[in-house]
Amino acid sequence: MFGMESYGLTIRPRMASRGRTRLHKVGADPLKQSGFAVAEEGVLKIRDLHVEIGGEPILKGINLTLRKGEIHALMGRNGSGKSTLANVLMGHPDYDITGGTVTLDGEDLLELAAWERARKGVFLSFQYPQAVPGLKVGNFLRKSVQAVHGDDTLSAREFRAELNAAMEALDMDKKFLGRYVNDGFSGGEKKRFEILQLMLMKPRIAILDETDSGLDIDAMRTVANGINASVDNAACLIITHYQRILEHVQPDHVHVLIGGKIVASGGYELAVKLEEKGYEWLEQEASA
Amino acid sequence: MSNEAREAVGDYKAGWHDPEQSTIRFDAGLSEQVVRDISELKNEPEWMTDIRVKAYHHFMARPMPTWGSTELLNSIDFDKICYFLRSGDGTKGDWDEVPEDIKNTFEKLGIPDAEKKWLGGVTAQYESETIYHSIREDLESQGVIFLDMDAGLREYPEIVKKYFCSIIPYQDNKFSALNTAVWSGGSFLYVPKGVHVELPVQAYFRINSENMGQFERTLIVAEEGSSVSYIEGCSAPTYSSDSLHSAVVELIAMPGAYIRYTTIQNWSNNVYNLVTKRGVAYENSTIEWVDANVGSKLTMKYPAIILKGEGAHGEVISVAYAGEGMHQDAGAKVHHLASNTTSKILSKSISKDGGRGSYRGMVTVSKKADNCKVNVVCDALILDGKSRSDTYPTMEIKNSSCRCEHEASVSKVSDDQVFYLMSRGHSEDEAMALIVNGFFEPFIRELPMEYAVELNKLMALEMEGSIG
Secondary structure (H helix, E strand, C coil): CCCHHHHCCCCCHHHCCCCCCCCCCHHHCHHHHCCCCCCCCCCEEEEEEEEEECCEEEEEEEEEEECCCCEEEEECCCCCCHHHHHHHHHCCCCCEEEEEEEEECCEECCCCCHHHHHHHCEEEECCCCCCEEEEEHHHHHHHHHHHHHHHHCCCHHHHHHHHHHHHHHCCCCHHHHHCEECCCCCHHHHHHHHHHHHHHHCCCEEEEECCCCCCCHHHHHHHHHHHHHHHHHCEEEEEECCCHHHHCCCCCEEEEEECCEEEEEECHHHHHHHHHHCCHHHHHHHHC | CCHHHHHHHCCCCCCCCCCCCCCEECCCCCCHHHHHHHHHHCCCCHHHHHHHHHHHHHHHHCCCCCCCCHHHHHCCCHHHCECCEECCCCCECCHHHCCHHHHHHHHHCCHHHHHHHHCCEEEEEECCEEEEEEECHHHHHCCCEEEEHHHHHHHCHHHHHHHCCCCCCHHHCHHHHHHHHHCCCCEEEEECCCCECCCCEEEEEECCCCCEEECCEEEEEECCCCEEEEEEEEECCCCCCCEEECCEEEEEECCCCEEEEEEEEECCCCEEEEEEEEEEECCCCEEEEEEEECCCCEEEECCEEEECCCCCEEEEEEEEEECCCCEEEEEEEEEECCCCCEEEEEEEEEECCCCEEEEEEEEEECCCCCCCEEEEEEEEEECCCCCEEEEEEEEEECCCCCEEEEEEEEEECCHHHHHHHHCCCCCHHHHHHHHHHHHHHHHHCCCCHHHHHHHHHHHHHHHCCCCC
């Protein structure tokens, strides 16, 4: 696990070298080099995933593999199925899965309830975080981290230290801890709070659903730093409309979702191209 | 506790019962003779016997209320209830002298422990009579009187005679008449002028026998400039047949005095809980009712405050939890009779598993009461489609200078809210408990720490298995 210092606002070195090969690649693993067969850890595999809501097909065969240390961006217009994918991965009960599989390190994720997935290390930063009046932020954070980490939970003191460091990194006032979860929060406060949870829960699979929407430039930079500090040990799926946040959290892979299918995948340059040219050229290609 | 018993009790953790070993048990049923026998057994003065008998006749003549839950009220079989049951041989001042089985009961409920840690005085009532009583010496030396009501009547007849039935006459309602006729036990608390009782005093009421009627009578007098907090807890075993708990509580706050009366009612869901509570607040005094109703089959309880003196303040803060087979008809009444009086009512209710929660409230401001302030907030949370919540607010404001605020909300727990919490590693039950505890938080904040913890635990227990 990363230490407190990684919550700092220093920009990660990877920002400077776009598109370079990541250090964690399989070949660097000494166990692998020595010939031991080791199951990959922190690998989320989505295979031919079909999802409906109320009889209406939303996702029509998604294939995606996320590995520890990778940042994937999933882009697409409203209604393309981005948030559906996020909710399905987390285990929202409203969706009907009509085909395909999702596994985490080989284990069937779709069989598990949302809270079980959370305890396996899946985290969703919500597009619309829900308010729970009367439930204090501090209490909620401690309880949630305990729920997710189980026996590995930090002592109260260590937790407090991590919490303080993370809040400082996110430029959040201590008073925040005494407020009620998402109750009366501004849009920006909600997003910061999601990232605070991300930093404390240290998931293996982090799904960020439009975490950038409604943030001004400064807030976006702060939030992006929070994400960067958390993704070293996680596979990260960033769902967004815009290329903007990707300038700060640079993805290894960019995927474009149109009409429930991934129609294009590429590197960061794909996001840049989308920003310049919009989605139309892809839509034309997809329907051609 | 046998497995069979545990099955019947379910999640209700105070639901075990001990073998009944009564020394005196009246035959079931009510008559003038029963009333006279109770009075004679207690060697009461004639005036008390007279008022009991009058109250008995009023009870018999008085029709059942036609509101609340008439169906449940009319199903009470008064002939099946035992109106007096003595289990010990008098009130003990030393815990070690309390009969073993009764001691066990209260020890399981954590009563002596709580006393050691944070209470100024304790009474414990088992069936009809108080079996244990104690008060800290420093309070006693300041003239604070804390006795069970029977002892209060014996030792301080002049004070009891002055106030008994002065706030709640026996004619007030059918159940205040019943209580006055057959009352036994309860607390008598007298705080002299200027004395501040720093630690709360507590009474614990336990019904152990089947078909039992518990009719405690409590009187609290806080003299000028004094202050006191009183806490009562209640529980009973789970039986297949019903018991009746019908208390009367009268509070008198003299000028500048402060009384807070806290109730944590956790009756099993075979207990009818029909209670009349009322306080009178004189100039610049404060009365607060803090009222949690977690159990019972039917509760009808509306703690009332009469703001009689100028500048008096009244608060009723209540929560009600209506689970399976429960109807909580609870609320508050405040009457502003004097100028510059203020009141606050906060009511929170939760219904679940087909339970029914009702808020019934009344606030009146009399014509001659100028510049009064009234604030009423009632929130209801419904946890599933089969449960029900109703609100019956009444306001009669006869003075136009009154500033009156009223807010009411009914909400349902949304799937998205539960999903959000589940995504943070909380099971469905835990998520529900977090939402419910959050809903109650403004209430819990008002409780002494130990009770807040207890109530949180109780609620978490009630939330277990709430889904699926």
